[in-house]
Amino acid sequence: MKLIYLYTNLNWYRLSLFKSISKIMDVHVVILNGYEVGYQGVEYKPDYQGLNITFLSEEDSHFSKLTSILDQENFDGIVVPSMNSAFYLDLTTRLSHYYHKKGKTVLYFWEYWPMDVGKESISKWFKQQIRHIYTRLNRRSIDYFITPSMNTYSFYQRMNIPSEKLIRCCNVSEVEECEADIQIIRNELGIPNDHKIVLFFGRLESYKGAAELITCFSKLQNQKWHLLICGPGSETVQPLANNAPNIHFVGSVKPENRAMYYSAANLFVLANTYKGKVEPWGLTVNEAMSFSLPILATNATGSAIDLVFSGINGYVIDASKLEKELPYYIEKILSDDELEKIFGKNSKMIISNYTFDHMAEAFKAAVEKGLIQ
Incomplete structure (x- = not known):
């Protein structure tokens, strides 16, 4: 055959x-x-x-x-x-x-x-x-x-x-698991071990929602929480950060280095919007779940309906209400260590079937x- x-x-x-x-x-x-x-x-x-x-x-x-x-x-x-x-x-x-x-x-x-x-x-x-x-x-x-x-x-x-x-x-999508030293990422970016990391992976096009994520994250004003923006095109959204010390623009990451960033993170966010197009799937959601991360994704993300179950391994956010819902759910998860742990464990269990x-x-x-x- x-x-x-x-x-x-x-x-x-x-x-x-x-x-x-x-x-x-x-x-x-x-x-x-x-x-x-x-x-x-x-x-x-x-x-x-x-x-x-x-x-x-x-x-x-x-x-x-x-x-x-x-x-x-x-x-x-x-x-x-x-x-x-x-x-x-x-x-x-x-x-x-x-x-x-x-x-x-x-x-x-x-x-x-x-x-x-x-x-x-x-x-x-x-x-x-x-x-x-x-x-x-x-x-x-x-x-x-x-x-x-x-x-x-x-x-x-x-x-x-x-x-x-x-x-x-x-x-x-699977990221090759390795002995990822999360300390490398934290040392490079100057992030203490007791601080938490919100991770974004993707091309920085308008429909990906990176601009909205940066704006919403800035409102939280918690210097022990850090946002990592990984992907090409950071010059389009970097001014929105206003040089905030806890918002980091990493740029493109080689496939073999992605595991280090997922391993270092506490929460993964894909805040797709309806600006020009929808996200057909969003393979970074699969990848983040394989590293036991809680997920925040919008209903403009194709994989959200299949992989993200609100209250189980994260939350599906209304793309038209990002300004209100995104800061709320980021704070909800990062403020509750037990919830973060449970959601991460459930993500790993769900994605293991695919x-x-x-x-x-x-x-x-x-x-x-x-x-x-």
Whole structure:
């Protein structure tokens, strides 16, 4: 049983998925559009030794050339690319119809779900509608939709995609655990051992909510609590901190160093807003939970509905009420050592049920279903 997986980059979390799939079936990963290995300014050298991976140029990624390359292989299923641009709307549609007619099992995997009506701009609304039209157009030629979140699952149901075509699997990201010395981070940033750390990981784009987090955190005025902002683009939000000594801008963090920051933290916050887009998933939530951290995430975060249970391992905050709710819940958790400990323990227990091997099984099950039909 062989799977062709068409993808657009080689982030570490997808690399781990490819490795898990390769343990249970033959998989050929094809990276499209002349992708150059790297990650947002971070020196990133992925270890894909042992995997069957091919990097195609932009020219070879167009439909006619791509199919001529793929047709040289004998395979059972194919994962078509996410429809996240005009190019991929066209390519994925043509590939889906082409390989469905050839009797291959066509799979589609993406975390996408739309913003609620009224929260998007006119241009965003228009783009969403185009994507929805293409989703409906492809629902017959795509045999199975791998749905990584309940938000995505609900979206496909609204697109009238039959439930038998929807295969659930929770999105996964794992940070390689190591003997992380939390003292290194505290020493570098001058944070005493009896002080607490709130952690943010992500690109500092407006919809990620870093600006709102900084503003809300500043209101707490507790010098024994520190906010760590990790991710590229800190120059866009750094002025909001007003040079506060307990707000630290770390910049991009190499994948192999992420564990040190999660290990040093007491609370993880992903305060996504509805500014321009929603967070399709938010893999940093998975990562933080694996390090036994309580979680604060908004309802604009895709993973919140699947992984964050209010009063169990953190709280889901209304993205429209950040100014009121975010300071309240940060203070609630950091002021109660026992609550922080219980939430962290529950996070670890919840996330232990979701692994790359579980994700890989969903892809295998889809291909097997296609072979039976």
